[in-house]
Amino acid sequence: MASATLKGMLKRAAHHIQRERCHAQHTKMAQSLLGRIEQRNGALGAVEKRKALDYAREVLGSAKYAPWLQVYSAVRGAFVEGWIPGDYYQWVVLPSKNGQIGQATNIKTLTNRLLNTPALPDIAYLIDGIGYDADYIVLQKDTLIQLLFAAEDRVFFKPDRSFQGQGIRILERGDVTPEILSNFPDGVFQHPITQHDVLNGLTPDSTATLRLTTAKTPGGKIELRAADLRLGRAGDRFVRAVSEIRVPVDRSSGALYSHGFMSDWGEVELHPDTGSFFNNIVIPSFHQAGATCCRLHQDFPHLGCIGWDVTIDKNEEIKIMEWNARHNSIVFSEATTGPSFLGLGWEKLWQ
Secondary structure (H helix, E strand, C coil): CCHHHHHHHHHHHHHHHHHHHHHHHHHHHHHHHHHHHHHHHCCHHHHHHHHHHHHHCCCCCCCHHHHHHHHHHHHCCCCCCCCHHHHHHHHHHHHCCCCCHHHHHHHHHHHHHCCCCCCCEEEEEEECCEEEEEEEEEEEEEEHHHHHHHCCCCCEECCCCCCCCCCEEEEECCCCHHHHCHHHHHHEEEEECCCCCHHHHHCCCCCEEEEEEEEEECCCCCEEEEEEEEEEEEECCCCCCCCEEEEECCCCCCCCCEECCCCCCCCCCCCCCCCCCCCCCCCHCCCCCCCCHHHHCCCCCCCEEEEEEEEEEEEEEEEEEECCCCCCCCCHHHHHHHHCCCCCHHHHCCC
16 A cells, blocks of 8 residues: 555656646646747737736746736737637646546547548558458568559658657669568558648648637537638648747638748748748638538547548548547747637636
């Protein structure tokens, strides 16, 4: 009994240390970002900073959550009640609403089994060094390679537990052998997607990604709560978090906002590489994409909030590139179009 008590104490202490480190990282990140925004837009007023601090302390339970609220205020020009800070979301909302099962969304080889939708561009999988087709039937490596390149000259490989473009490999026909595959981690092989002309006009070198965030209401209904478009830069073969451009999307119409944000949060009215303006562009099949993600989330109600990365192909069909319930940051949507999660009771979860 004493040993079990000691283990419990050590586990709680380790969790506390991890949480404090995370808070420190979030604070450093938020303060750095706030400084850059203030250099461009002018200093955030003392009154707005105090409102953010008071809200963090009185509503969210700790002044530690103030830095992200101040970043949001600097982006919007004023404090708005109801925002959810990025670190509060990570340390309070996600454990409460998604729990351990949220980790399952990082296992890309499991996604098709869980979602069971033709919207996934999955071709095959590597699991424990063994090849499988999209129906999880075992394949010899030679047969797997034939399947991968049966319809195209290149495919994408995404390892399990990867996100934000990390670990993605683009495989060309003729470059893949059974020996090479033997060194791959567990992961999914996916078809390349020929994106819609509207998206291709914005970023022709990589597939534009629509980030849709769905959330479960207290009554169990799934709703689309946030949306933005992620665009790659010239020469990027896929959208990368370190260089992406993000443009907020009006959820009622699917139209892009007139300005987007660079990776350093500098505002732009057009894509700096293609020269395409964001104003007056409407995402094709936007409402169908939102409805698809809400339906899939409704069929998997174990999760309270999911970030979906989807695109629209040349035939205006929705393609789900990945889903995430563990690292789906809400910072961008909160700062630009939020508060996005009013009425869900998230601000009380710390109590």
